[in-house]
Amino acid sequence: MASEEKHIILETRDLAVGYTSKRKSDVIASGISFSVSEGELVALVGANGIGKSTLLRSLAGMQASLKGEIFLKGKRLSEYGMLQMANELSVVLTETPASKNLTVLELISLGRQPHTNWMGTLSEEDKKAIKFALEATNTETLAQSKCYELSDGQLQRVYIARALAQDTTLIILDEPTTHLDLYHRAYVLKLLKKLANETGKAILYSTHEIDLAIQLSDKMLVMTHETCYFDRPKNLIADGRFDSLFPTETIDFDKNSGRFTIKE
Numbered sequence: 365m366a367s368e369e370k371h372i373i374l375e376t377r378d379l380a381v382g383y384t385s386k387r388k389s390d391v392i393a394s395g396i397s398f399s400v401s402e403g404e405l406v407a408l409v410g411a412n413g414i415g416k417s418t419l420l421r422s423l424a425g426m427q428a429s430l431k432g433e434i435f436l437k438g439k440r441l442s443e444y445g446m447l448q449m450a451n452e453l454s455v456v457l458t459e460t461p462a463s464k465n466l467t468v469l470e471l472i473s474l475g476r477q478p479h480t481n482w483m484g485t486l487s488e489e490d491k492k493a494i495k496f497a498l499e500a501t502n503t504e505t506l507a508q509s510k511c512y513e514l515s516d517g518q519l520q521r522v523y524i525a526r527a528l529a530q531d532t533t534l535i536i537l538d539e540p541t542t543h544l545d546l547y548h549r550a551y552v553l554k555l556l557k558k559l560a561n562e563t564g565k566a567i568l569y570s571t572h573e574i575d576l577a578i579q580l581s582d583k584m585l586v587m588t589h590e591t592c593y594f595d596r597p598k599n600l601i602a603d604g605r606f607d608s609l610f611p612t613e614t615i616d617f618d619k620n621s622g623r624f625t626i627k628e
């Protein structure tokens with residue numbers, strides 16, 4: 365038990381996330397308890413507006429949670445300073461403000477910021493990490509392009525490359541495959557799986573590609589209006605957690621194939 369706990373990178377306990385204004389707290393999701401261990405790819409799924417982005421932003425320390433605890437490598441997230449956090453956690457959000465005047469190489473190099481010296485010069489190790497990020501995301505040929513020249517799908521891979529260059533133990537990605545064509549969707553998800561399983565990174569990503577997530581993820585966090593379920597995909601299927609994720613008069617979940625079908 366103790367050795368298992370040692371490998372947990374991210375953990376939440378009875379977390380509630382949402383928004384506060386002067387007058388009230390608006391809880392979007394609550395009772396969220398799960399963990400991501402070293403070497404695991406975990407998918408976060410749920411219907412539109414259920415709170416996936418809200419949860420990911422809370423886990424990345426970008427907005428305060430309303431209740432419960434978040435631990436990063438056993439230490440409360442609230443106790444991390446900015447630089448220390450950047451050494452442990454990289455984030456790829458859908459609405460990442462695009463520094464579109466930069467070249468791809470410059471943007472990816474920014475991922476090395478937590479590691480570079482006070483002059484910001486790149487060491488051999490920095491250059492190696494950038495080269496790896498370019499190769500892994502299939503973006504080498506784009507290196508000298510300006511970000512504003514890229515398609516949405518190319519830009520998405522560049523943001524993933526920046527996170528890889530940052531070389532953190534935990535990577536959080538909000539819908540990393542949204543703008544990608546079928547080939548790059550499969551490519552990126554297989555890459556995330558490979559990175560997690562082979563380099564020991566802990567990767568948490570949100571997605572609407574539930575079928576692909578079932579095939580590729582080690583574990584899944586399923587958000588519903590009532591509660592959140594966290595388990596291995598095959599256990600979630602056996603427990604019927606996908607059966608009523610969407611209105612059943614329109615969409616059916618087939619337990620045998622692990623796929624959704626549209627009703628006639």
Ligand SMILES: Nc1ncnc2c1ncn2[C@@H]1O[C@H](COP(=O)(O)OP(=O)(O)OP(=O)(O)O)[C@@H](O)[C@H]1O
Nearest residue numbers: 383390392410411412413414415416417418419572
């Ligand atoms: N800044 C905000 N202030 C108040 N409420 C917000 C804010 N941002 C999002 N919400 C609300 O929080 C809820 C969850 O939104 P969120 O974007 O987290 O869902 P999601 O699961 O990521 O959705 P999608 O699958 O459509 O991307 C929605 O009802 C949304 O209107």
